[in-house]
Amino acid sequence: MKKIRYILIWVMVLLVTTFPVSAAANKRMIQECITDGSKIQLYTYVEEGDKAEYSANLSGINLSAPKVKSTEKNAVTWYILLDISGSMKGTPFDCAKEIIQTITDNMTDKDNMVIATMGDTILPSSFMTDQSEISSYLAGLEVTKEDTNLYTGIVESMEELASNTSVKTKKCLVILSDGHNDQKKGSTEKEATSVVKEQTVPVFTVATLYDNPSNEANEYADILGSFARDSLGGQHYVPVVENISASDVGKSIVENMHKVQKVVFDLSDLSNEDLLKLDQKNEDTMTLRLSCLVNGEKSYEDTINIFRDTIEIKPVETEEEAVSEMNTEEPETVPEQTVEAEIPEEKDTEEPETVPEEKAEEEIRVSEENSSLLSAYRTYICAGVAVLLIISVILIVRKQKKKGNNPPIKEPSEEEKDDIPITDSLEKESDNNSEINPNNEEIIPPAYRLQIVVIGDSNVKFQYLFDMNKPFTMGRDDRSDMKLIQNDMKLSGQNCQMVYNGTEMYITDISTNGIALEGVKLIKNQPTEITNNSKVRMGSYEYRFSWMRNE
Numbered sequence: 001m002k003k004i005r006y007i008l009i010w011v012m013v014l015l016v017t018t019f020p021v022s023a024a025a026n027k028r029m030i031q032e033c034i035t036d037g038s039k040i041q042l043y044t045y046v047e048e049g050d051k052a053e054y055s056a057n058l059s060g061i062n063l064s065a066p067k068v069k070s071t072e073k074n075a076v077t078w079y080i081l082l083d084i085s086g087s088m089k090g091t092p093f094d095c096a097k098e099i100i101q102t103i104t105d106n107m108t109d110k111d112n113m114v115i116a117t118m119g120d121t122i123l124p125s126s127f128m129t130d131q132s133e134i135s136s137y138l139a140g141l142e143v144t145k146e147d148t149n150l151y152t153g154i155v156e157s158m159e160e161l162a163s164n165t166s167v168k169t170k171k172c173l174v175i176l177s178d179g180h181n182d183q184k185k186g187s188t189e190k191e192a193t194s195v196v197k198e199q200t201v202p203v204f205t206v207a208t209l210y211d212n213p214s215n216e217a218n219e220y221a222d223i224l225g226s227f228a229r230d231s232l233g234g235q236h237y238v239p240v241v242e243n244i245s246a247s248d249v250g251k252s253i254v255e256n257m258h259k260v261q262k263v264v265f266d267l268s269d270l271s272n273e274d275l276l277k278l279d280q281k282n283e284d285t286m287t288l289r290l291s292c293l294v295n296g297e298k299s300y301e302d303t304i305n306i307f308r309d310t311i312e313i314k315p316v317e318t319e320e321e322a323v324s325e326m327n328t329e330e331p332e333t334v335p336e337q338t339v340e341a342e343i344p345e346e347k348d349t350e351e352p353e354t355v356p357e358e359k360a361e362e363e364i365r366v367s368e369e370n371s372s373l374l375s376a377y378r379t380y381i382c383a384g385v386a387v388l389l390i391i392s393v394i395l396i397v398r399k400q401k402k403k404g405n406n407p408p409i410k411e412p413s414e415e416e417k418d419d420i421p422i423t424d425s426l427e428k429e430s431d432n433n434s435e436i437n438p439n440n441e442e443i444i445p446p447a448y449r450l451q452i453v454v455i456g457d458s459n460v461k462f463q464y465l466f467d468m469n470k471p472f473t474m475g476r477d478d479r480s481d482m483k484l485i486q487n488d489m490k491l492s493g494q495n496c497q498m499v500y501n502g503t504e505m506y507i508t509d510i511s512t513n514g515i516a517l518e519g520v521k522l523i524k525n526q527p528t529e530i531t532n533n534s535k536v537r538m539g540s541y542e543y544r545f546s547w548m549r550n551e
Contacts, residue, residue, distance in 0.1 A: 029042040031200045033304050076108075083175075084117045092210065098246035099176060100138055103250045118148060119148070152183065163456060164290075170426075178208055205235075247405065272315050287304075429546070449550040451484075452474075464481070475491060484543075485530065490515065506527040515537065
């Protein structure tokens with residue numbers, strides 16, 4: 001009985017390590033979020049995405065049903081991490097190259113690809129778009145006698161996907177290896193797992209093994225597959241165990257990338273009441289909670305933060321509200337109407353009831369009296385206005401005559417100028433000038449210049465002039481002294497604060513998503529010294545900081 005149980009356990013282990021495992025089981029699905037006016041565009045991945053029903057909630061307000069579009073035509077960055085260590089020689093390396101070639105053959109004109117070889121060091125190619133160029137580059141790659149630096153390769157590849165401006169909105173990491181990590185230096189398995197979980201990048205792992213792999217080989221393959229399972233939308237393959245060809249694996253990876261969908265929510269579809277509720281929320285960051293039901297059974301849920309100032313919330317005033325406002329306004333009172341209203345009331349209270357004939361005569365008499373009274377009022381008003389006009393004209397004429405009687409101003413001679421005393425106004429002006437620039441010195445521009453360059457794209461750079469001991473901020477919007485990439489939704493409006501004391505430069509994390517200095521995450525609100533030419537990760541990009549005197 002024990003032997004049977006032992007055999008069943010091993011069968012279950014083999015099933016787990018050999019069949020493709022989708023990372024969608026981790027219930028995450030949002031890959032990217034882009035805001036455009038009132039529209040919120042989400043790139044999502046779930047299993048069998050074409051049968052998915054989406055719903056969302058933004059800071060407690062349920063959004064209207066979204067428009068779901070296919071993203072097959074959207075450009076993809078295929079980032080390939082290829083093991084070139086000695087253990088890949090022969091069948092494993094041939095299998096890996098065939099998978100890469102299959103992906104290359106299925107690329108679109110807008111796609112690009114990086115092939116990073118993984119040995120003692122990680123050597124990435126440029127971003128290649130031409131299929132013939134990729135095929136030529138691939139043909140020149142060979143197995144070396146170097147060891148595998150798997151974990152460092154994963155960390156560096158994910159950082160490149162997060163920071164390089166050449167990376168497309170849709171992106172993935174494809175790892176082709178036997179799963180060994182022979183390097184004692186560099187990143188650890190824990191660090192590699194952490195960066196995969198933090199990023200919303202699907203990781204496809206392919207364990208390229210020899211035929212009839214040993215238990216040890218299967219264990220390494222399972223470790224490799226864990227990175228796919230921990231990623232968003234990734235998948236794990238073991239071709240020799242699953243008995244599938246390398247070209248089929250390549251096609252499967254391409255098909256899985258096509259499962260990514262573009263889900264668009266439009267805030268303008270909301271009712272005016274909901275728009276008013278959203279507009280009145282005093283939040284810099286709003287939480288979007290996305291839910292998805294697949295095939296009426298499997299449910300997924302994911303959340304993402306959206307900066308309030310990146311979306312457009314415009315409540316529209318309804319016709320009922322406009323009419324209500326008009327009705328609440330007090331009408332202007334006209335003196336004539338007031339007179340007409342008061343006189344009948346006085347007559348009603350003073351005069352007793354009359355017979356019909358007498359009443360008619362009385363009404364005619366009252367009407368005539370009212371008319372004569374109104375005429376008198378009009379006469380008095382017109383006379384008053386005329387008197388005011390006459391007085392105004394007289395005053396203006398007198399003023400003009402007074403000016404005309406003044407003698408012309410004579411320009412004083414040089415000798416007379418010396419005798420003119422200094423007036424209070426001149427003294428005051430002199431005092432103000434001395435306060436602004438007491439020594440009449442030339443205004444000096446800021447003493448130092450900071451330059452920030454996006455790593456991987458030297459054409460994207462920013463400069464800022466600053467003075468010693470004067471803190472300044474940098475971030476995504478106008479609240480910062482120095483604005484960086486404004487469409488980077490992971491970058492806070494005010495991301496960090498910097499100050500230079502003449503010898504050391506300090507950086508302080510004041511962001512929402514955190515800052516990493518040379519790969520080490522900073523403690524929030526705590527100043528940390530930064531050296532010249534340091535690498536700083538902020539938002540979706542990594543920057544190199546350098547500063548110098550402003551000559």
